[in-house]
Amino acid sequence: MKKKSVETKSRKIKRVIRNLRFTAKTPTDKKFLKETINKPGILKATERSPMYGFEKIRNFLRDNFMSRLKWETIDNHITEKKTFKDRLVGIRTIKQSLGAGKGMAISQYRELSENKEVPKEGYTHIDGEALWKELNIYARKKWEVQKIGFTQIPQDIILQGNHILYKYALVFIKEMRKPWIDDAPHALAGYETMRTYNQLGKAVLDISSWLRKKGVRCQPNHPLGGLISYVPLAGKAGLGWQGMNGLLITPEFGQRQRIAPIYIEYPIFSFTDKNPEKFLWIERYCEMCKRCLEECPGDAIQETKKIYNDQIETIGRLARCLDPIKCHPYFSRFLGCSICVKVCPFSTGNGIFQIIEKKMKK
Numbered sequence: 631m632k633k634k635s636v637e638t639k640s641r642k643i644k645r646v647i648r649n650l651r652f653t654a655k656t657p658t659d660k661k662f663l664k665e666t667i668n669k670p671g672i673l674k675a676t677e678r679s680p681m682y683g684f685e686k687i688r689n690f691l692r693d694n695f696m697s698r699l700k701w702e703t704i705d706n707h708i709t710e711k712k713t714f715k716d717r718l719v720g721i722r723t724i725k726q727s728l729g730a731g732k733g734m735a736i737s738q739y740r741e742l743s744e745n746k747e748v749p750k751e752g753y754t755h756i757d758g759e760a761l762w763k764e765l766n767i768y769a770r771k772k773w774e775v776q777k778i779g780f781t782q783i784p785q786d787i788i789l790q791g792n793h794i795l796y797k798y799a800l801v802f803i804k805e806m807r808k809p810w811i812d813d814a815p816h817a818l819a820g821y822e823t824m825r826t827y828n829q830l831g832k833a834v835l836d837i838s839s840w841l842r843k844k845g846v847r848c849q850p851n852h853p854l855g856g857l858i859s860y861v862p863l864a865g866k867a868g869l870g871w872q873g874m875n876g877l878l879i880t881p882e883f884g885q886r887q888r889i890a891p892i893y894i895e896y897p898i899f900s901f902t903d904k905n906p907e908k909f910l911w912i913e914r915y916c917e918m919c920k921r922c923l924e925e926c927p928g929d930a931i932q933e934t935k936k937i938y939n940d941q942i943e944t945i946g947r948l949a950r951c952l953d954p955i956k957c958h959p960y961f962s963r964f965l966g967c968s969i970c971v972k973v974c975p976f977s978t979g980n981g982i983f984q985i986i987e988k989k990m991k992k
């Protein structure tokens with residue numbers, strides 16, 4: 631009986647999502663839907679239709695609720711016996727997830743109007759070096775963002791059907807704290823994942839407003855709902871390298887972090903790009919380790935990667951490393967599974983990155 635009611639609910643929700651439509655009214659909307667929505671690239675603000683945010687949110691719902699979500703998993707999740715502590719943490723996790731969802735929706739809409747207040751010639755008065763120092767202090771003190779990079783965005787990493795406004799990116803990294811991630815796949819790890827998404831999302835929205843006040847025209851992108859592929863972007867900005875499971879490995883946190891960029895109009899800061907040789911040994915180490923692949927409960931990590939492009943400047947290839955359809959049931963069941971993050975040797979911290987690097991470079 632219960633199973634039937636879950637199925638009926640699932641059918642209803644899927645129908646609502648399938649029927650979400652936005653009717654193009656203005657010539658800009660019509661042109662946007664017809665000509666640009668399916669071509670990734672960089673667009674001027676005036677070329678973007680206000681319906682863009684709507685399209686993005688609809689696509690996010692469709693991808694997550696129509697194809698990836700397994701209703702049986704949710705049903706089991708609801709009926710599963712849990713301790714009082716797990717239920718309490720679960721409520722807090724849902725609160726963080728809702729906050730992250732709201733932040734993602736805001737970040738899709740806001741940038742169109744807000745940059746109008748920033749004069750086009752404002753950037754000519756900016757002292758990049760001084761602003762970079764100020765930015766690092768602001769982001770660290772107010773939002774506990776531990777790492778920032780700056781780079782030019784390779785056009786090939788803009789995701790299919792997406793558009794960004796500018797061709798340079800500040801890349802922000804926020805740590806997921808180790809004691810919480812060590813609880814994976816249980817409640818605390820899920821909470822930490824959603825908390826980091828939510829906090830970093832709030833951070834890039836706030837830092838964008840701060841940058842605009844300094845005369846920088848910019849566009850924040852929430853850590854959820856990326857318009858471009860974040861891991862190669864962070865690799866290009868010299869912050870780390872992609873691991874076997876597709877997540878970023880950094881010297882400081884291993885895989886325990888989330889990434890979010892702010893796209894900006896001019897190269898006002900020095901690029902933080904590093905010689906890829908500095909990180910290429912990580913790929914060789916992953917080939918020997920394969921721990922994430924062996925421990926993944928969904929068998930979602932692919933040993934043979936699907937390569938979309940292997941000619942991207944500095945970072946080389948763009949590869950899909952895990953199957954989201956296999957990962958998603960576990961990710962939703964635990965509200966952020968994170969087993970692969972926990973078992974990665976680099977996530978231990980305490981200088982383990984440097985120890986492995988030394989051995990691999992011998």
Ligand code: SF4
Pocket residue numbers: 875925926927928929930931952956957958960961966967968969970971
């Ligand atoms: S989050 Fe869990 S299910 Fe998804 S790839 Fe990592 S270990 Fe596998």
Ligand code: SF4
Pocket residue numbers: 873874875915916917919920921922923973974975976
């Ligand atoms: S667990 Fe091992 S194989 Fe997987 S990303 Fe980490 S180092 Fe690479």
